[in-house]
Amino acid sequence: MSANPTPLHLAVALDGTGWHPASWREPVSRPRDLFTAAYWTDLITEAERGLLDLVTLEDGLGPQSSHFLDPDGRTDQVRGRLDAVLIASRVAPLTHHIGLVPTVVATHTEPFHISKAIATLDYVSSGRAGLRVQISARPNEAARFGRRTIERIDRYDTPSVHELFDEAADYVEVVRRLWDSWEDDAEIRDTATGRFIDRDKLHHIHFEGRHFSVKGPSITPRPPQGQPIVSALAHDTVPYRLVARSADIGYVTPHDADEARAVAAVIRAEQRAAGRADEPLHVFGDLVVFLDDDPGAARARRERLDALAGEAYTSDALIFAGSPAELADLLQEFQTAGLTGFRLRPAVAGHDLPAITRGLVPELQRRGVFRRAYEAGTLRGLLGLARPANRYAAA
Amino acid sequence: MTTSSKPLKQIHLAAHFPGVNNTTVWSDPRAGSHIEFSSFAHFARTAERAKFDFLFLAEGLRLREQGGKIYDLDVVGRPDTFTVLTALAAVTDHIGLTGTINSTFNEPYEVARQFAGLDHLSGGRSAWNVVTSWDAFTGENFRRGGFLPQEERYSRAKEFLATVKELLDSWHGDEIVADQATGTFLKDAKAGSFTHTGQHFAIHGQFNVSRPPQGRPVIFQAGDSDEGREFAAAEADAIFSRHGTLEAGRAFYTDVKSRLAKYGRRDDQLLILPAATFALADTDAEAEELAREVRRRQVSGATALRHLEFVWNRDLSAYDPDGPLPDVDPDVSESHIAQGRAQVRMYRDPIATAREWRALAEANNWSIRDLVIHTGNRQNFVGSPETLARTINEYVQSDASDGFILVPHLTPTGLDEFADKVVPLLQEQGVFRTDYEGPTLRDHLGLAHPDAVGER
Numbered sequence: 001m002s003a004n005p006t007p008l009h010l011a012v013a014l015d016g017t018g019w020h021p022a023s024w025r026e027p028v029s030r031p032r033d034l035f036t037a038a039y040w041t042d043l044i045t046e047a048e049r050g051l052l053d054l055v056t057l058e059d060g061l062g063p064q065s066s067h068f069l070d071p072d073g074r075t076d077q078v079r080g081r082l083d084a085v086l087i088a089s090r091v092a093p094l095t096h097h098i099g100l101v102p103t104v105v106a107t108h109t110e111p112f113h114i115s116k117a118i119a120t121l122d123y124v125s126s127g128r129a130g131l132r133v134q135i136s137a138r139p140n141e142a143a144r145f146g147r148r149t150i151e152r153i154d155r156y157d158t159p160s161v162h163e164l165f166d167e168a169a170d171y172v173e174v175v176r177r178l179w180d181s182w183e184d185d186a187e188i189r190d191t192a193t194g195r196f197i198d199r200d201k202l203h204h205i206h207f208e209g210r211h212f213s214v215k216g217p218s219i220t221p222r223p224p225q226g227q228p229i230v231s232a233l234a235h236d237t238v239p240y241r242l243v244a245r246s247a248d249i250g251y252v253t254p255h256d257a258d259e260a261r262a263v264a265a266v267i268r269a270e271q272r273a274a275g276r277a278d279e280p281l282h283v284f285g286d287l288v289v290f291l292d293d294d295p296g297a298a299r300a301r302r303e304r305l306d307a308l309a310g311e312a313y314t315s316d317a318l319i320f321a322g323s324p325a326e327l328a329d330l331l332q333e334f335q336t337a338g339l340t341g342f343r344l345r346p347a348v349a350g351h352d353l354p355a356i357t358r359g360l361v362p363e364l365q366r367r368g369v370f371r372r373a374y375e376a377g378t379l380r381g382l383l384g385l386a387r388p389a390n391r392y393a394a395a
Numbered sequence: 396m397t398t399s400s401k402p403l404k405q406i407h408l409a410a411h412f413p414g415v416n417n418t419t420v421w422s423d424p425r426a427g428s429h430i431e432f433s434s435f436a437h438f439a440r441t442a443e444r445a446k447f448d449f450l451f452l453a454e455g456l457r458l459r460e461q462g463g464k465i466y467d468l469d470v471v472g473r474p475d476t477f478t479v480l481t482a483l484a485a486v487t488d489h490i491g492l493t494g495t496i497n498s499t500f501n502e503p504y505e506v507a508r509q510f511a512g513l514d515h516l517s518g519g520r521s522a523w524n525v526v527t528s529w530d531a532f533t534g535e536n537f538r539r540g541g542f543l544p545q546e547e548r549y550s551r552a553k554e555f556l557a558t559v560k561e562l563l564d565s566w567h568g569d570e571i572v573a574d575q576a577t578g579t580f581l582k583d584a585k586a587g588s589f590t591h592t593g594q595h596f597a598i599h600g601q602f603n604v605s606r607p608p609q610g611r612p613v614i615f616q617a618g619d620s621d622e623g624r625e626f627a628a629a630e631a632d633a634i635f636s637r638h639g640t641l642e643a644g645r646a647f648y649t650d651v652k653s654r655l656a657k658y659g660r661r662d663d664q665l666l667i668l669p670a671a672t673f674a675l676a677d678t679d680a681e682a683e684e685l686a687r688e689v690r691r692r693q694v695s696g697a698t699a700l701r702h703l704e705f706v707w708n709r710d711l712s713a714y715d716p717d718g719p720l721p722d723v724d725p726d727v728s729e730s731h732i733a734q735g736r737a738q739v740r741m742y743r744d745p746i747a748t749a750r751e752w753r754a755l756a757e758a759n760n761w762s763i764r765d766l767v768i769h770t771g772n773r774q775n776f777v778g779s780p781e782t783l784a785r786t787i788n789e790y791v792q793s794d795a796s797d798g799f800i801l802v803p804h805l806t807p808t809g810l811d812e813f814a815d816k817v818v819p820l821l822q823e824q825g826v827f828r829t830d831y832e833g834p835t836l837r838d839h840l841g842l843a844h845p846d847a848v849g850e851r
Contacts, residue, residue, distance in 0.1 A: 024573065024580060031573035031580065035515045035605050037484065061504070063587065063603045071601060075581040080571070080603045086512040089481040093432070109505065112456070112536045113475070120478035124432040144504040146598040147539075187472070191422045194695040197472075199465040202458065215535035217458060217465075221430050221472045308578065 005369045008331060009341025009383060011101075011284060012047050012356060014040075015058035016078040018348040019288050019315070021066065022308040024078050028350035035082060037090050043349055044091045047098055050357025051371050053382045054099030056132050056231070056251075056343060059084035061105055061141040069138050069152070077309075085117050092125035099379035101130035101231060106171040107164055108136060108145045114171075115178035115218055122223035127378035130229030130248070133172055135164040157236055165238050170209040172230055172246040177205040179227050180390045181217030203392040225380050226387045233286065235316060237266065244270030248385060249282040249341075253317040257337040260285060264338030280385050284341040285334050288313075290321035290348075291355035298322050302347070317345065324359035328367060335369075406791045406827050407666060407798025407840060408818075409493070410442040411451045413806040415459070415470045417702075417771075418672060420692045420804045427807050429470050432482060434807035439483045441807075442490055445814035446828050448839040449491025449522060450483065451635070451800050452476050456500055457533045459735040461701055462710055466735075468698050470806075477509045484517035491836030493522035493615060498555040499548060500528065500537045503596060506555075507562035510612045511604040519608030519835035524615035524635055527552045532734045547595075549622045554595045556630055560611060565589045568606040568846070610845035613836050619647075628654035632842050633666040635800060639775045644669060644795030666840060671799040673776040675783055675812050686777045689804055690768045699764040702771065705733050706742045706749055716764045720756050725749050775799075783813075784820035791826070 017024040017031055024031040033039035040057075047055050063079045065072045084102030092100055100121060104114050114131070122129035136142070137160075142150040151160040186201035205216035231249035234240045243250030244267050252267070254260035264283050271281055292298040298321040306312045313319065320327055331342055344360075346352030364370035376382050412435065413419040420426060428434050439450050454476050459466040476494035483492055492513065496506055506523075514521040527548040528534075531541020543551060570586040572579055587602035616627035617635040627634045628651060638644040644667075652662050674686035694702070696716030704711050708726040725745035742748045756766045776783050790796050803809025821827035828839075837844055 022578075025575045025578060027575070029575075031575070032571065035607075037516045037518075060603070061508075063601050073584045075584050076578045077580055079581055080587070080605050082515060082604060083508050083512040086477060086481045086509065086516055089478045090485055090516040093436070093482050093485040108502075110500070110537055113501070116475040117478045120474040120482075123430060123474060124479065124482035126432075140600050144598055144600045144602075145502050146596055147502070182472070189421060194422075194697045195467045196421055196470055197465070197467050199467045202465050202471075212538040213535070213540075214537070215457075219455060219458060219473055220475060 008335050008369050009053045011054045011343040013056045013343050013345045019345040020305045020347040021077045022305040023348040026348050040087045041091050048095050050361045054101050056101045057084035059103040097374040099128045103132045105136050106168040111171045111174035115175040116220040118228050119220040119223040122228045127224035132231045162238050167211045174207045174214050178218040182222040183393050240267050241270045245274040251284050251286045251343050253286050255318045257333050260334045260337035282340045284343045285339045286317040286343045288315050288319045288345045291352050295322040324363045328363045408447045409449045409800040411800050411802040414453045417469050417693045419470050436486045437807040439487050441810045443487050445818045449493045451493045454495040457735050461733045489831045491520045495524040498552040503558035507559040511607045514607030514609050522613035551595045554593045558591045562602045563611040565602045566606040629658045636669045641795050666797040668800050669796050671775040672802050679778045682778045694768045699767040702767045706745045708732050717762045720753050780816035783817045
């Protein structure tokens with residue numbers, strides 16, 4: 001390690017009682033509380049206690065499933081969930097520093113609605129909002145909306161999925177334009193002329209795309225961060241391109257340092273191709289974590305949960321089971337390979353989230369690679385991102 | 396005035412966050428932000444301190460325009476309804492959270508998820524003011540555009556509401572057992588299953604939010620047309636109406652309540668809650684003076700001309716607001732100079748309206764601004780705390796309404812004085828609660844939980 005190591009960023013991905021499908025059966029889990037405000041407030045305030053940059057909140061438009069595209073009809077796992085934007089809004093006034101990044105499904109929602117929802121989340125959290133944009137390639141989720149059909153696919157690398165990502169890129173573009181559709185000083189309250197706003201500082205966005213068009217401006221003024229954080233999970237070139245073009249954070253799933261290096265190189269190349277080489281873009285590694293001070297206990301816990309689930313847990317992301325010190329070693333190795341931060345997925349939220357905040361975080365602090373206090377009031381500030389100029393403001 | 400034979404009705408009171416129309420006075424030095432969360436939190440806490448039933452948020456999905464330009468004389472800008480209401484659930488404990496959500500530019504599955512979520516996250520305090528839209532102007536912000544013919548807007552709204560109810564009823568409330576020992580999370584694999592096939596929606600699958608505390612949000616309806624009244628009588632728990640006078644209020648009340656029987660509903664299953672503004676001061680004379688002052692602030696010369704343009708459908712900027720009404724007739728062609736305003740559609744016969752207004756102005760020697768001040772007057776209650784308490788009670792006891800949704804003219808402190816001075820008087824008279832009796836909005840409104848109402 002160098003004398004002045006680069007700080008790393010740390011996020012936690014919250015999903016139900018945790019990412020392991022049997023996590024709800026752990027005594028520490030609170031499966032009956034999943035639809036209450038107290039449950040989510042407790043988890044997110046714990047993450048804030050650990051000085052984490054942000055939490056993401058998973059979401060989906062149908063019941064969770066162990067199948068790739070279809071519902072599984074299972075009754076032995078957590079099924080059902082609250083809207084992620086609402087959870088973030090509910091917890092925002094009760095927290096003060098941590099970023100709140102709900103998942104939004106671009107395929108079936110309206111960019112106009114989501115733009116004002118996330119702008120409002122930015123207001124109610126005083127500048128801590130973001131979103132994680134996601135596509136839905138599930139035919140059954142399309143059937144819940146009934147206004148389009150989704151072609152059945154057998155893998156994510158198909159033309160129809162590329163189309164969904166193109167649509168998501170347009171969606172993010174619309175959301176971002178709407179955030180800029182009010183200049184920061186549009187509200188003038190000029191009693192002399194009786195004008196509340198200077199309408200020359202409000203802008204129609206005139207977005208015309210293949211999938212939808214949006215006129216604008218937003219009904220919600222430009223949010224405190226100007227542009228809340230846009231993030232996306234990516235596993236392949238097409239989503240890497242979405243990250244490189246449209247996002248502030250990409251979540252990626254390398255399984256070793258070499259893969260991390262290769263993925264980071266692809267994203268940086270796509271970023272240059274998109275003309276964004278000079279703009280900060282975070283690449284966070286996603287890992288599922290089982291954390292215990294005794295590494296053997298973590299591995300035993302994983303085996304116990306796998307046995308309860310009736311099968312070994314698999315994930316798109318690397319599954320780590322070990323001690324905070326071992327995880328810190330791994331994160332620093334991945335960081336050297338080009339990742340700027342990590343989004344940890346607690347296998348059991350009630351166990352592994354406190355293990356992150358009370359075990360991993362102090363370990364990283366000892367190594368001088370993680371903050372000892374929140375150093376900024378906004379999520380952009382925590383991530384080292386400047387408040388962007390408004391694209392519509394006269395230079 | 397109170398009829399002696401009848402027991403005293405309990406008054407329902409709610410608070411409308413000052414909105415984007417000229418009722419809201421932004422030029423007052425005390426006027427705060429209409430977008431910062433602290434304004435909403437202050438307003439909600441004041442209403443809760445006063446034991447109000449609920450807080451009400453209006454919505455608009457496109458900024459108003461006049462003559463092709465964004466309207467700049469009133470407050471512009473509002474937050475997302477679901478987001479701000481859910482955040483308010485974190486800083487309040489009892490007050491109901493009512494949001495206007497459009498049934499035209501949303502989809503039932505998403506709205507059902509959002510209301511179920513708001514109800515869960517507020518412990519049973521959600522309400523939905525169902526509104527419709529058909530205009531292509533608003534539609535230009537959405538994937539579907541202005542796809543809906545005007546005559547279909549209520550049929551979509553009805554089916555939309557029915558579909559949301561089906562989705563919310565797809566969970567009965569006892570499915571999640573979450574037995575950690577046996578490993579049974581759901582007792583029913585089909586929890587949330589639904590199929591809806593209709594004129595506007597053909598959807599199926601599984602709804603993925605469990606049954607919320609109230610079963611479903613309290614339903615408000617806000618239209619005044621015959622169709623709107625019928626929709627309310629059939630489907631709504633409360634009507635947000637605009638009948639300001641005692642006579643008009645009673646007529647509306649009688650009309651709407653008389654429609655309930657044919658849907659198998661009782662009078663107490665639909666509350667009539669008109670919007671009402673107020674001017675409150677220590678004495679009646681001071682309140683009259685305050686009301687005049689507020690009206691002058693609400694209707695500037697420029698605002699008066701723009702208001703006349705709704706009817707005339709012409710650019711009237713060359714006219715003097717302190718002079719006589721235009722001698723030209725309204726332009727009755729289709730394209731409207733003002734877009735995005737509900738009240739534009741209130742003037743369905745502009746020639747007749749213009750004729751009536753000219754006669755009024757001539758008879759009273761009114762300028763354009765005087766006319767707009769007088770015809771647009773919605774200052775329902777003016778007076779001292781005693782006068783306001785007495786008048787509001789009189790309206791309710793004589794069945795002009797079941798209560799009021801108060802619309803203060805100041806953000807966010809416009810309710811403070813009412814809470815401190817009028818509410819205690821109503822409490823002394825025994826017509827308004829001194830504390831909340833139950834946790835949910837249905838409890839505040841005296842409405843049954845949907846599960847307990849067999850026929851619904």
